[in-house]
Amino acid sequence: EAQVTQNPRYLITVTGKKLTVTCSQNMNHEYMSWYRQDPGLGLRQIYYSMNVEVTDKGDVPEGYKVSRKEKRNFPLILESPSPNQTSLYFCASSSRRDNSPLHFGNGTRLTVT
Amino acid sequence: GIQVEQSPPDLILQEGANSTLRCNFSDSVNNLQWFHQNPWGQLINLFYIPSGTKQNGRLSATTVATERYSLLYISSSQTTDSGVYFCAVRETGANNLFFGTGTRLTVIP
Numbered sequence: 001e002a003q004v005t006q007n008p009r010y011l012i013t014v015t016g017k018k019l020t021v022t023c024s025q026n027m028n029h030e031y032m033s034w035y036r037q038d039p040g041l042g043l044r045q046i047y048y049s050m051n052v053e054v055t056d057k058g059d060v061p062e063g064y065k066v067s068r069k070e071k072r073n074f075p076l077i078l079e080s081p082s083p084n085q086t087s088l089y090f091c092a093s094s095s096r097r098d099n100s101p102l103h104f105g106n107g108t109r110l111t112v113t
Numbered sequence: 114g115i116q117v118e119q120s121p122p123d124l125i126l127q128e129g130a131n132s133t134l135r136c137n138f139s140d141s142v143n144n145l146q147w148f149h150q151n152p153w154g155q156l157i158n159l160f161y162i163p164s165g166t167k168q169n170g171r172l173s174a175t176t177v178a179t180e181r182y183s184l185l186y187i188s189s190s191q192t193t194d195s196g197v198y199f200c201a202v203r204e205t206g207a208n209n210l211f212f213g214t215g216t217r218l219t220v221i222p
Binding site: 033035040041042043044045048050056058059088090092099100101102103104106107 | 114146148154155156157158161199201208209210211212213214215
């Protein structure tokens, strides 16, 4: 089954404790991205990647890192999480061909205390 | 960056009613998609529609790129249509998809 898999679904952590949210897709998509969703703000892009070893900042990259060493994986790293990073996070992927829709993972709800 | 505005922000319908959701954007786009976020938080792609009209069952969408808007029509609404509907666009020449803030639809039986 074609899918984007994020883990974990829920995560509670404390300020300053490094964490990684994993994202994997099995559709051989070139494009992958991370979004955060906050009430009243919609989805805002954190980072995106057009292909392996190519990553770029989105609208809200501060406090986050990503890597794209393999085509299927695009982990999101919070080196020193802070309470303002409490949010719902989504990973997404798509082909770079025309008419290619964006596929989302099921989300990761992160709480930083 | 490009501005994306969706209206109305909230909509409450009786089951069986029809509705129109609107997405306005500030610059020319080469990618426009509609998504539905269900009450469990899952985001499902409804349409890829940078121009023209598409239909899928009770849902249809029209994008008039020259006038910088897109419309999502929901006919004979059902309670399972409840959730938040997002429009996302990519400005011509850019790589990013920008999302609107969504329309929250509640369909009551």
